[in-house]
Amino acid sequence: MCPRSAEQFEQIKDERRRALLRAARVVFGRKGFAAAKIADIAAQAGMSHGLVYHYYPEKESLFAATVEASEEGWDVLVALTRAQPGTPWERLVYLCGQMIAGLREEPEHLLMTVHVHAEGASPGLRDVLRRFRQRVLGDVEAMIREGQRAGEITQGPPAELTRALVAMVQGLAINRLVEPDAALPPLDVVLRILRS
């Protein structure tokens, strides 16, 4: 008759879910899907392992949700980038700067696409990861094309430039995880790929 109100429940669920996704991103990012234990993630999120299953019915769907959350984070970053004033080149500088800064705080963020390779994942997971990767590549490639049209970026095939840029950022994410104390290269080194 007088239980918690529906909104209260929603609020609790939302907070917990957020905490869970944050924990999952960290643990999955560091260990990969197979090595990450639900108990690890639950502990990191400060809840019992049983509760994880109130929010996601299986490890796989938790992983998928984690990837999707990363995807949303990426979308926000892209939107912010597009809203920046200045030339295409200046926007790319902003985007890469944010990515490198993100690596410093949470290298797991961009690692989701790295951990589950071809045979290691169920088809469902593979699709989710592939979609994320394609979105990142597509967004970056579009910006590179703009820069090329503006004459600010070298004229090679944009797909290859894109892959080189994204590869470096992901490689740096790995480096960050393995050697958290090593200095990341400055932005202009990273962006030199795109200069003639």
Add this chain to the structure above:
Amino acid sequence: MCPRSAEQFEQIKDERRRALLRAARVVFGRKGFAAAKIADIAAQAGMSHGLVYHYYPEKESLFAATVEASEEGWDVLVALTRAQPGTPWERLVYLCGQMIAGLREEPEHLLMTVHVHAEGASPGLRDVLRRFRQRVLGDVEAMIREGQRAGEITQGPPAELTRALVAMVQGLAINRLVEPDAALPPLDVVLRILRS
């Protein structure tokens, strides 16, 4: 019952071991340490899973041996590179060319250092991987320093340039695994990082 000469035995043993390491590199490279099953590796090597334990007493030592084999491959490549005629820059071009070519055929090769991160591995494994990574970074950094002394490479801190270069190659290895059909960027894009 099954009489053979001692040499034949030795030869069989050696072939088997080599096949095992090759299989292990492929499977560990694709799936990572935790997701790779001994049975997968044995099947890929064309032997029963029981036999794996005649060569390596545990999964961890098989993994360590796999990393060490990759390390030896790297050492050979470095030796070949040092033996190349020409300027330091020309040698770096050779080295990177070989690495990119290697990715085409066997992207797993350079992935060994990617899969086992901080918390995911036993201390022993972490050390093996760290040593491999340090060796790669050390060798590349030495060559970059030479190029800088020769005035062929931009003057930034060599450690950061090294990390950027290695990160990109590893990122490309991941890209190769996930999208085997995508074109890799040409050598001059990769090496542009090192140019002023």
Add this chain to the structure above:
Amino acid sequence: MCPRSAEQFEQIKDERRRALLRAARVVFGRKGFAAAKIADIAAQAGMSHGLVYHYYPEKESLFAATVEASEEGWDVLVALTRAQPGTPWERLVYLCGQMIAGLREEPEHLLMTVHVHAEGASPGLRDVLRRFRQRVLGDVEAMIREGQRAGEITQGPPAELTRALVAMVQGLAINRLVEPDAALPPLDVVLRILRS
């Protein structure tokens, strides 16, 4: 906060309890003790699973209560039967007719004694079920003895005739659950067991 009169509370409580027992009989009857989930029963009864524990402190006591309710239903049926006019045989016809009719509407009713066997249940549950079964067997046997004394029923050992009759009714209950659309055999076929 939620003021109601004491009687209203009592009434609500009683209705809820009745709904719960009905739901429990259906779900326990269909799935058995182990496979029935408290959440299923709660859903069937239209309440939250937490509320179930306000009425019965454990799954086992809910099950026991369900069996006891079935037992009471049986007692009522036996009393009605005894109150019937006519010969012992006519009363048996009435009893079996009611049982068969009951199967049509709610085959779960007589299944309680079927689902929990020797090793599957805690000693407490086993006792409850055994008592129910003994009561049914005892009542039916008494009526068969009467019929035998009246010369209306064949002269075999009454315990065996009883078991045959009860076995058939329970078997038909199972049949009803598995094939709800199959026709049940007519009463005279069932009762033929008792005829010479």
Add this chain to the structure above:
Amino acid sequence: MCPRSAEQFEQIKDERRRALLRAARVVFGRKGFAAAKIADIAAQAGMSHGLVYHYYPEKESLFAATVEASEEGWDVLVALTRAQPGTPWERLVYLCGQMIAGLREEPEHLLMTVHVHAEGASPGLRDVLRRFRQRVLGDVEAMIREGQRAGEITQGPPAELTRALVAMVQGLAINRLVEPDAALPPLDVVLRILRS
């Protein structure tokens, strides 16, 4: 090179599999699908729980195999029955006699079809059980029809007579499990259903 021969392996597997199925029949028969633990079955079969999964990949497939083995046993009994000399009635006497005798030794045998009801089982299991039940009903009904043609069996609808007979045998199987010491009714009581 000189391991166990393929036949030896086959033989071992066959024996183990048989022991496993026997144990599974007993445990599933007594407790039902949900309450039966793989560990129980393994212990009853004298093996570790892990080994169970070498023979059947999941609990469900072990259950299905158990039902299928019971089905084969039934087919053998039917074939033996058909090979009996005498009238249709005499063959039915033989069949029911064997079933009742079977109950004495292993009441679990005929219980497979009892334990998993409508909502408690996955669709796959339900199908397997339904098929078994249909086969039993079909075989018995065919024999009852023969007896009716020979004028040895009462003229009611054969489907209903069949259900009554099978229901009684299953009911007796339950009785046997619950009260292993109670006397089973004699054959002529059971078969009285089919007499006018």
Add this chain to the structure above:
DNA sequence: TATGAATGAGCATTCATTCAT
């Protein structure tokens, strides 16, 4: 050596039960 049956520790998942609101 080589095989695959066998074991059991470890992890994903379920669900009875508790409890704050």
Add this chain to the structure above:
DNA sequence: CATGAATGAATGCTCATTCAT
């Protein structure tokens, strides 16, 4: 009284590892 979030013991299942042959 009523709700559903939260807990953790129990159980299905996996897979590294051992071992008889």
